[in-house]
Amino acid sequence: MDLIVEGLRKAFWLLVTLDPEVIRITLLSLRVSGTATLLSLTVGVSLGTAIGLSQFHGRGILVSIVNTGMGLPPVVVGLFVTVLVWRNGPLGFLGILYTPTAMIIAQAIIATPIIMGISLAAIQQLPVELRLQILALGATRLQMAWVLAKQARLPLLAAVMAGFGGVISEVGASMMVGGNIKGYSRVLTTATVMETSRGNFDMAIALSAILLLLAYLITIALTYVQQRGRP
């Protein structure tokens, strides 16, 4: 119990004193996970909406692949990206292994199926007649997709929260492709793992508390946007 209390006290102290290393780690976590979520949002919502609105041969198989992707293990993604950007790998010439860029790519791969799957379900749960009604009022297909996405904004924001929550808290892929290099690619989750393995539980608890606070604040902001104007 003392360990936890000491950890929380340390977290508070690190925050109020604006510890440079902690601030750097926190900002990098935000930058990496935020950028990955934005990328996933663009790809996931677009593709999820497109699949949700289309009928084509093999659609069921594609939907099941997307749904499987929602549970993609981060270490598998980490391994895949590592092999891809390894010095001798197909994208080795980019030289991005052990950089935040590689971490963003890995996290985007993890979050995209989550956002795509929820977007797809959100669009599909809208009545089919609503699509026809929108078309019957003279909408182009793009206008229809936009209006439907706006109608499904509650589950779509839930998709953003799920996607962001998934990547800010993952550690396997970030560790594998980022390398947890101090001052360069160390983020809250990889730092927590490292401090725990060193037996620095107070520091690990402090970093975890900051991670939780960060996730909570961002979720609160998204929830506010989601629930604004509801009765």
Next chain:
Amino acid sequence: MRSSIMPLVQLADLRVERKGGFALDIPSLEIGRGEILSLLGPNGCGKTTLLLAIAGLLPRRSGEILFDGERLPRALFPLRCRRRIAMVFQESLLLDATVWDNVAMGLRFRGVGRNAMVDKVTENLERFRIAPLRDRPARALSGGEARRTSLARAFAVEPELLLLDEPFASLDLPSREALVEDLEEALRRTRTTAVLATHDRTEALRLSDRMAVMDAGRILQIGPPERVMDCPAGALVACFMGVENVSPGRVVARKEPRLVVSVAGHEIEALGELSVGTEVTVSLRPEKVILSPCDGHQDNDLPMRIQRIVPMGPYHRVYLSGPFPRVAIVSHRDMEEQRLRIGQVVRVSFEASKVHLSP
């Protein structure tokens, strides 16, 4: 070359398939400019499917659809064409936005300027008496208000063709009557060509220039409402049009200009040009049957016993002992004046001109 007398919509050999079977099979249908056509029929008869096909929202298996002379593709119609048509669905299908935003939706799709949009939205909010609700969220509307909003939304885009799928369904009677009145006024004032799918023949009678009765994806009869009501082309149409006295019969003699028809053991007189021996379906609207306690003075005069009297508000439905006619509709006032009661033997009469024979 397009001409003002050319029908706005022409269908030829239209066949639409849904869930593996034919949902629609219309050899020919034309809808004139400014005309209001009602589609009547039981649930699942193809009214909504026909509206969706005309709107270009349902791919057809075969056949042609011409809108203003333009031959349209089998899949989604081109935008320039869809923007001349509006459809109101059975559900109001409003967006999660204010009444104003809902009514403005079609105009926004068309990129209408702010001032024109304000004018058109305001005009239609007032036309359907929902101007005080303009800032209310659509999810807070009652069923009647939502229906008015969806109609205002459709009229706001000033369509050349308006497709209405049971716009009064599931409304209470006063809301329904008020909305029918407002819609009638809007249709007449804007002279919009409209196709109205409905279950209610009184709405169809009131609003339409022509009426089509459908069943199993086919049009059984189409014509002026009075004609379809009085001269149904078969037992199914008769049943749907509320003609409760329908029976098979046979022409047994000609007494120019009348025919003598044997029906359910009686001989009745009717008008027509059929030859002796023709098998016919005899139909007679129940409101055309006259009951009187004294001797009849009409063309057909049959003694019958009253078996059951069902009060129906301002009138009574009187069930008779004979198989034809089986039902008469009598006003509340006539019931009281003639003191009609169950078990009483009455003279049943009807004019020969009111009997409809369909071979």
